[in-house]
Amino acid sequence: MGLFGKKKKEEEERKKQLEQAQKEAEEAKKALEAKLAQEAKEKQLKAEAEKKAKELEEQKKKEKAQEELAEARRKAIEERRAKLESEKKAAIIATHVVKEDETLSHIALKYYKHATPPYWQLLLEHNTELLQGNERNVRAGMELEIPELPEELKD
Structure with a gap:
């Protein structure tokens, strides 16, 4: 090699x-x-x-x-x-049994001496379950609770 x-x-x-x-x-x-x-x-x-x-x-x-x-x-x-x-x-001052042809305005006038909307609307609001939130559902024989007036509605 x-x-x-x-x-x-x-x-x-x-x-x-x-x-x-x-x-x-x-x-x-x-x-x-x-x-x-x-x-x-x-x-x-x-x-x-x-x-x-x-x-x-x-x-x-x-x-x-x-x-x-x-x-x-x-x-x-x-x-x-x-x-x-x-x-x-x-706040309930009374109960009222509705008579024939009676409205919430009539009832407000009887208990509060006023029939204007703030007074009957108070009744409607207080009894809203019974009246189903409508003032036209008032019927003779219904027993409504009448609440005491709040301070702003008292005379």
Whole structure:
């Protein structure tokens, strides 16, 4: 084996080493790309999970606010009902059995000495369930409650 034979062998050996190094570099590059892709996917999943957690938290806040609003409305309604009931029960001065051809104006004139709308409307409002909110529903034989006049209607 001569000088050229050694050099050729060394060159072939270097080529093999270079090819091996290129293969290893390519494999390392693929492994690095796979790792980067995995990290990007994990980062994306984490971001999506955080977004969903925030959305869930916002939804819970909205639901809580709606529940609080509903509870406040229920309390307000209960308070209004209780107030109306207490006013209705405490303010009755008489009961009146409606006679034939008698109107709320006639009844207001009898008890309040006035037949104008504020007086007969007071009778209507107080007896709204019985009269179904309409003064035309007054019928003979009905028993109406006569409430005490509020301060603004007293003479």
